[in-house]
Amino acid sequence: MSDRLFVFTLSCEDRPGIVAAVTTELADLGANIAESNQFWDQATNRFFMRIAILVPEPATVDSLQRALAPAISRFDMKTSLYDMSRRPRMIVMVSKFDHALLHLLYQIRVGWLDAEVVAIVSNHEDSARTAENEGIPFHHWPVNKDNKAEQEERLLKLVHETDADLVVLARYMQVLSDNMSKRLFGKVINIHHSFLPSFKGARPYHQAHQRGVKMIGATAHYVTADLDEGPIIEQDAERVSHSMSAQDFVARGRDIESRVLARAVKYHMENRVIIVGNKTIVFTQ
Structure with a gap:
């Protein structure tokens, strides 16, 4: 037995x-x-x-x-x-930058991340070929102010149809509505290309470069109605210097983002995260 x-x-x-x-x-x-x-x-x-x-x-x-x-x-x-005999299922949402998506797919392929991507959703068509190569259903859903509510209802329907355990925002450059954030609380992870709470908003690496920071990082957190204020799951940072350009910051940052998001997804899928108010208890190995 x-x-x-x-x-x-x-x-x-x-x-x-x-x-x-x-x-x-x-x-x-x-x-x-x-x-x-x-x-x-x-x-x-x-x-x-x-x-x-x-x-x-x-x-x-x-x-x-x-x-x-x-x-x-x-x-x-x-x-x-x-x-844990049931393999966790996730929907990955992405815009134009696909580095975090590709890293997740790689970690699944080599067996470090035990999960299944049941759909890739994007407001652009850039990742359609990646989805095709991986045999994953691809959904191209452009978003604007007039159809945002409709597209979010389509997402909720997709979560139900695929029995997804998690929605991963892998550099998905759209803000989920307050209603969506509340309905999927604890089931949506975002990667923020900054070491929160510093440098929120657009072009954070350029902001960091202009301020002459000595460390840059990334933050993976659960999505809530408060933008970029959800419970933090994982963070990392690396040293940078005055000799690096803003593009060097961006390249370094993409690498950090990919690693941080993958670790956060793994912790969630292995049920190592307990949400306590606006913070988390994370039992890493």
Whole structure:
């Protein structure tokens, strides 16, 4: 009989016995703990935990939920439980710059990112050939002020039809409406070509170059109604110097963006991220 991998995440008020209560229930099922991470936020006295478990077949999400119910109820936990045998599905949205999209596709191809791109959506046709080469459905949906609401409804329909777990804005140069951001909260990741909160808006690398900064970076975050203010998942930065041109900044930045977005998507797909208000707890390996 084979084992099945699940990921269980929880948050609750911290007090003694939480870990013991969870692991005791899991032991009774014959489960084996493959990975465990935990964090106590002293400022709020909240406890967070992610645990990856191997459970003998025919385990299901429902059977595990029932087994863990006493511990969940006892500690008033906010929980999520995921069956990792289901390959996560995502829609990637892109405009003209395709470096972040190409990096995601490469990381899937080599097996570092275990996910499936079920659609590529763009307001331009530049990535149509990439989609064709990869065998991925391509949707060319030009956006303007008159059809924005209509195109967003098409996106929601596509999310439903493809059973997508995540929408990735891989340098998609359109702002999602407040309504869309709220309806897909926690399911849309954006890559911002700046080390937030610095240099928001247009041409951030040129802004950074004009200010003579010594480091540039990128930020991957969940999309919210507040533009570029959503919970941050991943960031990175690299040193630059006065001898570099604005185009050097752009080239360096594209590389950082691609890597940061891929890591953020991986963390999300592996259920390593817990959203807490306007920030995140990220259990990296």
